[in-house]
Amino acid sequence: MQTRQAANQSRGHTLAKGIRNTHSQRVYSTRCQQHEAYSSAVTNERPLDLIVFGATSFVGQIICSHLVSRHGTDGPLRWAIAGRSADKLAQVSAETGADVERIVADATDAADMGQLAERTRVVLSTVGPYALYGSELVAAAASAGTDYCDLAGEPQWIQQMIDLHQGTAEQSGARIVNACGFDSIPSDLGVWFTQQKSMQQFDEYCRMVAMRVSGLKGAASGGTFASMINVMNDVAANPKLRKVLGNPFALAPDGMRHGVNQPNVTIPQHDDVSGQWVGPFVMASINTRIVHRSHALLGRPWGDDFTYDEAMLMGDGPLGAAKAAALAGGLGGVMGAAAIGPVRKVLERFGPKPGTGPSPEAQEAGYFSLRFFGDTLSGDTIRTKVTGDRDPGYGSTAKMIGETAVALLDLDRTTTAGGLHTPASAFGGGLIDPLVEHAGLTFSVVD
Template identity: 50%
Template sequence: MTKSAETTYDLVVFGATSFVGQILTRYLLETYGLGKTVNWAIAGRSESKLNTLKSDLGSKAKDLPVILADAADEQALQAMCAQTRVIISTVGPYALYGEPLVQACVRTGTDYCDLTGEVQWIRKMVDRYEDEAKASGARIVHCCGFDSIPSDMGVWFLQQQAEQTFGEPCQNVRMRVKALKGEFSGGTVASMMNIAKEAGADPKLRKELANPFSISPAGHRSEARQPSLKGAEYDKTFNVWLAPFVMGAINTRIIHRSNALQNARYGKEFTYDEAMMTGRGMKGRLAAYGITSGLAAFFTASAIKPSRWLVEKFVPQPGEGPSPEAQKAGYYDLRFVGRTEDGKTIITKVTGDQDPGYGSTGKMLGEAGMCLAFDIPAEKEGGFWTPSSLLNGSLLDRLTRNAGLTFEVLETR
């Protein structure tokens, strides 16, 4: 069925009482108010928790509408979708709890965005529901948090600048995390542990997770070897040591899907990779080896049942997170280096003004939902999109105007 224009709400926040859901809800209330520029509601399974959230938000939230729906209740989810044009979901790990809502959105023609970073789940959703989403007109946009908006929109911005400056896109782009201050969210850690658990038990999944084109449309493959940093390495461009970036596994796949959905705008042999800068000299080298070893130990321990319980004791749990003060003290600084086929180079910078996994993610997710609700033409085709391939310049404007992100060209040569 196709979505009717007659809906009560522009958007609904599903999972509003989760840690990121609360940040998102507060952001929407403070930025857009109630019933002014946007009609919106909060939703979840617990009426008491939703009412407590309203109380915590203060008098401005007294008229905030509440919708009751459980993530496993198909009828309730469809009833919720029927009332709105856009659903923003924070209920993860999505591989465990996310499919019924995606299915409900697809079947009711409701636009949807979330903050998943679970590549194996995205692949399943695309395989199962893409044709139906195209038929109903539902636009589904995964990865609208720290993974993968800064990377995806960062590459989109760099390529836009390269086309304007050089008259062609960059065939190779590398992203380097120059600085980052913040904590992993409990939800992100739970999702990463679930991926490790599934991959440990399924050789086929391990092979799929190693494929940089695993969520790209069939036929979109590059003959060029895709770089993938596995250990410590020295970067001659910035003269620093590098370590693997834990979010690179999902971000690279989103960027390749973005390229495919834009008709290979970045080139059919486009290459992309991500890494963390760890500093110069012996200190930077030791840090790079330390991060590499730590990541390997985390994923190995998470994949094995006897050690998984021990990891769970020392990592943040879903629903836990830093204080508002700590969120505001966080930040990130990402550098992108792009090179055209004939060697022209552009270096750009993307920054965020809050903790990447919480404060900044809440704001990015909110603006992605607003962009879906107000900026994308109704005739734009349904299906499974990425942030840059569907929301592109409209989202960039919202991120810089409201969400504390900056996009800047540092150098061209």
């Protein structure tokens, strides 16, 4: 193994098609009946704990640096990096210190993805837009019983993956966790945290939670921009997707994709919740869907009439109103322009590109601060906040998904079964401590 890994590190390791370990075949054939035995066998038989797929992306490189800092390259965590180009993987290895096995694999090749999934206990994917490059790996992970996490913020694709692979993942034991970056860990776990504190203080969950962004500094993510453009392309090709994108319950399990009307800040307005002027928050379209999926997967403990929305705080008085109007107008203009095919092509050409991002200094100068306002049916109120100490789209996102991937290795299968999950449904509060200790996040109650 040492000799083979050394050779792999010098030239990259190309997946050999059609080759499988006979022990793995035996394990896979019995996994549906013997989940506990399967879990133990995966730990013992698979050569790797974690593969970072898409390691050559901008955020992938930051993830590699984080894993090197946290776990080294020759410690208990057996990890590898993967991507399409052996040369680029070698460059990432040299620049980040990720002197680990390098695996060359094509995201669009089902055989490559199948063998990638079968070599590891957890796979972390940064390969977006996921609707273009992510589907084969999700299918492979679900089939192989491999735990998986990604940075997907594309509701139409996540719904498609749920509908296609939920049953397979339940049978194999694979925990597929979407939206493990700035969209949507702070929102999803922020609501979960707020609800737990409400129950502790008032013996009652909140029937209404509103998240307000009180501070944010960071560069636009090229990957997020590319995903937004691709969503628009998908809608242009299939107008029926407008209904999916417009439904706040679109990611709930089939049969639960309905509920009470949800507030949705799309125009400048004075906010009764915060007492300030607010404008639309660009990530609300995915974050709210993830929160409502979490609520559904948890059994809707917060009530069938639970509401959740997100917005940006713009301040008080005329200046706050002007800022809210400018934000709404600017965001509306961009989204409206992106809906027009020729203009969308111009935006795609000149907008931020995947693979590019801010300098390390800019990442460290970034931050985010979110406020959660919760009200119970009895009239009690609770206020909490979630903060991050790096720019949200890159520095914080990389650490969040890195900690998520490692946490999946120790996630108890008797409490979190196979299926497509959200961060809150998979971990509950179990992810909060690693995020606080190693990813620079804070979760607290505001007096």
